[in-house]
Amino acid sequence: MDHQLIAEAGAQAGAAGAAGMDPETFIKAMSRIGAGIAAVGVFGPGIGIGVAASKALEGMARQPEMEASLRNNGIIFAALMEALGLFAFVVAILLYMFPLGL
Numbered sequence: 330m331d332h333q334l335i336a337e338a339g340a341q342a343g344a345a346g347a348a349g350m351d352p353e354t355f356i357k358a359m360s361r362i363g364a365g366i367a368a369v370g371v372f373g374p375g376i377g378i379g380v381a382a383s384k385a386l387e388g389m390a391r392q393p394e395m396e397a398s399l400r401n402n403g404i405i406f407a408a409l410m411e412a413l414g415l416f417a418f419v420v421a422i423l424l425y426m427f428p429l430g431l
């Protein structure tokens with residue numbers, strides 16, 4: 330890590346730079362805030378899976394002969410949405426556990 334760039338980022342942050350905060354502490358704090366924001370990304374796929382499942386059930390109720398096709402497509406779409414949620418969760422954990430890099 331280039332400590333001069335870290336110090337400049339801390340100085341540009343306003344109050345944090347003026348208070349003389351250690352650059353590594355500043356990065357850790359910003360990393361924890363980023364982890365919290367990344368964790369919010371888990372809610373989107375959860376809502377999306379619920380909406381997709383409700384529409385699939387609605388389609389099965391309207392056309393019972395399409396049940397197998399709707400179920401197969403629904404499982405594939407749910408898996409894709411869940412992968413996005415897991416990716417957001419992994420990013421949040423990595424930012425929280427390793428704020429200064431691996």
